[in-house]
Amino acid sequence: MPADWVLALKPAILIIDMLKEFVYGRLKSPAALEIVPVIKTLVAKARERGIPVVYLADRHYAFDREIRIWGLHASHDSEESSLIDDLKPERGDIVLYKRSYSGFRDTGLSGLLRDLGVDTVILTGIHTHICVLHTAIDAFYERFNIIIVKDAVAAFSREDHDYALQYMERVLGAVLKEHREVLSILDQFSTN
Numbered sequence: 001m002p003a004d005w006v007l008a009l010k011p012a013i014l015i016i017d018m019l020k021e022f023v024y025g026r027l028k029s030p031a032a033l034e035i036v037p038v039i040k041t042l043v044a045k046a047r048e049r050g051i052p053v054v055y056l057a058d059r060h061y062a063f064d065r066e067i068r069i070w071g072l073h074a075s076h077d078s079e080e081s082s083l084i085d086d087l088k089p090e091r092g093d094i095v096l097y098k099r100s101y102s103g104f105r106d107t108g109l110s111g112l113l114r115d116l117g118v119d120t121v122i123l124t125g126i127h128t129h130i131c132v133l134h135t136a137i138d139a140f141y142e143r144f145n146i147i148i149v150k151d152a153v154a155a156f157s158r159e160d161h162d163y164a165l166q167y168m169e170r171v172l173g174a175v176l177k178e179h180r181e182v183l184s185i186l187d188q189f190s191t192n
C-alpha cells in the first residue's frame with residue numbers, strides 16, 4: 001500500500017526515446033529490449049487509470065548540436081526516428097519531438113503538463129545517463145516531483161545506468177521505484 005503522499009500526486013508517465021534507432025539501431029542499448037515489456041505494462045496501466053501518457057522522441061536535423069557528439073541519429077527523415085512497434089501511441093496519448101537530450105527543451109512539455117494539472121513525472125525509457133538524466137534535471141528545475149522506474153530505464157552499460165540512477169536520487173531528489181511498485185501505486189488512482 002503506498003504512502004498517502006503518493007496518492008496526493010498528479011502524475012504523468014513519460015516514455016523517453018523508445019525509437020527504432022535506440023532499441024535496434026546504431027545507438028541501441030543492450031538492455032533496451034528488456035525494458036520494452038515493462039514499459040508496455042506501465043503504459044497500459046496508466047491509460048486504464050486515466051493518467052497522461054507522453055512520448056518524447058528524438059527527431060534530429062543534421063545541424064543539431066548533439067550530432068557533433070554522436071553522429072547523425074534519429075534523423076527526422078529516417079525510419080529510425082519512429083517509435084518502436086511495441087510502444088506505438090494510442091488515441092489520447094501525446095507525442096512530443098525533441099532535438100536535444102531533455103524532453104523539456106523546446107518541446108512545450110512543461111506547459112503541457114501544467115495544463116493537464118500534472119505535478120509529478122514518472123520517467124521510463126533510454127538512456128538512463130543521457131536523455132532520462134537530462135529530462136530529470138529539467139523536471140527538477142520546472143518544479144515537478146520525479147519518480148524513476150528503475151527497471152524501465154536502460155543505458156549503454158551497467159555503470160552508466162547505476163551512476164545516473166544514483167545521481168538522480170541524490171542530487172535531484174528523484175524517488176527510485178521498481179515497476180511493480182509503480183503499478184500498484186497507479187492502481188490506487190481513481191479513473192475519473
Ligand code: ZN
Nearest residue numbers: 058066074100
Ligand atoms: Zn539525440
